[in-house]
Amino acid sequence: MRIKTTLIHAALCAMAFEGALPSIACGLSIIPAPVHAERVRGRFVLDEETRILFPEHDAQAGPTAAYLASVLRPATGYPLPVASMAPDAARKNAFVLITLDKAEGLGAEGYRLESNRDGVTITAPRAAGLFYGVQTLRQLMPADIFSRSRADRKKWSVPGAAIEDYPRFRWRGMMLDVARYFMPKEFILKFIDELALHKMNSLHLHLTDDQGWRIEIKKYPKLTEVGAWRAETVVRHAGQKPWTFDGERHGGFYTQDDLREIVAYAQERHINIVPEIEMPGHAQAAIAAYPELGNTGEALPVRTVWGVNENIFNAEESTILFLQDVLAEVVSLFPSPYIHVGGDEAVKAQWQQSAAVQARIQALGLKDEEEMQRYFIMRMHDFLLEKGRRLIGWDEILEGGLSQSATVMAWRGVEKGVVSAQAGHDVVMAPTAFTYFDYYQGKKESEPLAIGGFLPLDKVYRFDPLPEALTPAECDHILGAQGQIWTEYIETPEHAEYMAFPRTCALSEVVWTPQQARDFAGFVDRLQKHLDRLENAGVRYRKPDAKRPRR
Numbered sequence: 191m192r193i194k195t196t197l198i199h200a201a202l203c204a205m206a207f208e209g210a211l212p213s214i215a216c217g218l219s220i221i222p223a224p225v226h227a228e229r230v231r232g233r234f235v236l237d238e239e240t241r242i243l244f245p246e247h248d249a250q251a252g253p254t255a256a257y258l259a260s261v262l263r264p265a266t267g268y269p270l271p272v273a274s275m276a277p278d279a280a281r282k283n284a285f286v287l288i289t290l291d292k293a294e295g296l297g298a299e300g301y302r303l304e305s306n307r308d309g310v311t312i313t314a315p316r317a318a319g320l321f322y323g324v325q326t327l328r329q330l331m332p333a334d335i336f337s338r339s340r341a342d343r344k345k346w347s348v349p350g351a352a353i354e355d356y357p358r359f360r361w362r363g364m365m366l367d368v369a370r371y372f373m374p375k376e377f378i379l380k381f382i383d384e385l386a387l388h389k390m391n392s393l394h395l396h397l398t399d400d401q402g403w404r405i406e407i408k409k410y411p412k413l414t415e416v417g418a419w420r421a422e423t424v425v426r427h428a429g430q431k432p433w434t435f436d437g438e439r440h441g442g443f444y445t446q447d448d449l450r451e452i453v454a455y456a457q458e459r460h461i462n463i464v465p466e467i468e469m470p471g472h473a474q475a476a477i478a479a480y481p482e483l484g485n486t487g488e489a490l491p492v493r494t495v496w497g498v499n500e501n502i503f504n505a506e507e508s509t510i511l512f513l514q515d516v517l518a519e520v521v522s523l524f525p526s527p528y529i530h531v532g533g534d535e536a537v538k539a540q541w542q543q544s545a546a547v548q549a550r551i552q553a554l555g556l557k558d559e560e561e562m563q564r565y566f567i568m569r570m571h572d573f574l575l576e577k578g579r580r581l582i583g584w585d586e587i588l589e590g591g592l593s594q595s596a597t598v599m600a601w602r603g604v605e606k607g608v609v610s611a612q613a614g615h616d617v618v619m620a621p622t623a624f625t626y627f628d629y630y631q632g633k634k635e636s637e638p639l640a641i642g643g644f645l646p647l648d649k650v651y652r653f654d655p656l657p658e659a660l661t662p663a664e665c666d667h668i669l670g671a672q673g674q675i676w677t678e679y680i681e682t683p684e685h686a687e688y689m690a691f692p693r694t695c696a697l698s699e700v701v702w703t704p705q706q707a708r709d710f711a712g713f714v715d716r717l718q719k720h721l722d723r724l725e726n727a728g729v730r731y732r733k734p735d736a737k738r739p740r741r
């Protein structure tokens with residue numbers, strides 16, 4: 191029986207190659223599944239003498255070689271010295287990393303990996319590709335290679351394989367809301383490692399909201415002195431009234447040094463950190479710190495309940511300049527080509543009632559409050575453009591028209607992304623129905639309290655970021671997709687990991703693996719081994735249901 195299944199398996203793998211179909215099975219269990227992967231004869235067995243080599247003069251390969259050593263040492267305990275090599279040097283018993291100029295269809299992030307009894311060679315046109323080759327290599331090894339301390343194993347080996355791989359999309363992201371609940375820097379660094387393992391390349395940090403301001407701004411210290419702290423937090427679901435409160439002060443913020451450390455750590459892992467400063471809505475924490483930014487003159491506390499809120503920034507020139515000062519510091523901290531300015535859920539009631547805003551609308555010759563928001567966002571857009579950056583915002587920024595060079599994050603539905611791409615904007619797909627990882631992932635009764643909704647693993651997996659309605663030219667505007675972890679009901683890093691995994695594993699395949707090579711049953715098979723990896727890496731994931739639950 192065993193022989194028979196192995197034979198069938200081998201035949202299936204062979205078939206997959208003959209038809210030039212991307213192979214995702216062949217026992218290699220890699221997530222996200224590579225474009226082409228073939229098992230070849232033999233295995234490379236590591237020992238105390240194994241080295242990590244890269245060509246002299248290959249400035250790009252050196253850091254990845256050092257990274258490879260750092261991820262293999264804890265579990266193996268081997269020294270794995272890193273050294274440069276002459277072109278004709280012997281390459282036995284070594285991991286060899288090489289950047290090769292010739293792209294040969296691999297693109298900026300692709301790589302080729304070959305392993306056999308002599309060792310493993312990874313080649314890539316750029317450092318990012320080498321880095322992804324290293325992630326695949328780790329997954330070729332036994333799952334306890336992810337252990338952060340010496341594993342109980344005598345022999346470490348890599349199966350013989352020939353892999354060629356590159357991503358489907360350029361933007362492979364997750365968003366983490368650190369405004370509703372502050373998450374310690376150490377967790378952000380751990381989360382970056384977890385994303386890197388899945389070949390994700392973007393982490394969007396939602397740094398400001400009504401309930402907290404989390405980024406130190408030197409020019410306006412009260413943003414964190416006041417805005418980073420709230421007196422208490424509503425308990426249970428905010429939809430459940432009467433509200434009761436926990437009576438506990440909550441807060442925290444990242445210093446500029448913390449953020450530089452996060453950015454550098456992410457860069458070493460080929461992850462871009464996209465900072466978000468919310469405007470003109472979701473602004474109560476900032477208004478609590480500087481009441482002159484608001485519309486009513488009233489002294490507001492940092493907000494203690496969840497939900498959309500009327501307190502938005504006013505439209506004065508001084509407020510626009512204040513926010514540009516904030517963005518100037520943001521730009522100096524984050525090298526991201528994209529700076530996120532929010533733009534969502536800005537209720538216009540206070541603008542309608544404010545004589546000052548109405549006078550501004552008149553003076554600027556604008557039609558209404560929607561055009562006022564457009565003007566507000568365009569001022570940020572132009573400011574960022576001068577600094578060599580691009581504005582990105584939630585899909586409401588599209589209302590009232592917007593410069594094509596603004597990128598739209600489509601959250602209210604795939605259709606918002608379609609309309610934006612048709613209007614010539616670049617788009618990141620982030621629709622609630624497929625990418626809101628704050629939604630329930632199982633039966634409500636057996637899950638921790640969540641905001642609502644239902645987004646099980648298979649639904650994430652079945653998401654295709656390229657809607658059929660788009661022409662090929664319009665499809666070029668779809669940069670990729672992103673999962674969201676809004677944290678109204680997620681107070682700890684442990685809970686955030688529970689919501690993120692394994693749904694992020696599924697999303698990684700949505701954004702990396704060719705659409706025709708994806709299949710949920712195969713993914714679930716591979717996930718078994720992958721969860722062992724996560725276990726070893728200390729990721730507190732949710733155990734998938736045996737079958738999709740019904741509600």
Ligand code: TNX
Pocket residue numbers: 534535584601626628641676677678
């Ligand atoms: C909507 S998505 C929001 C967030 C909430 C989230 C909860 C978006 C741009 N705005 O403020 O946290 O829903 O799911």
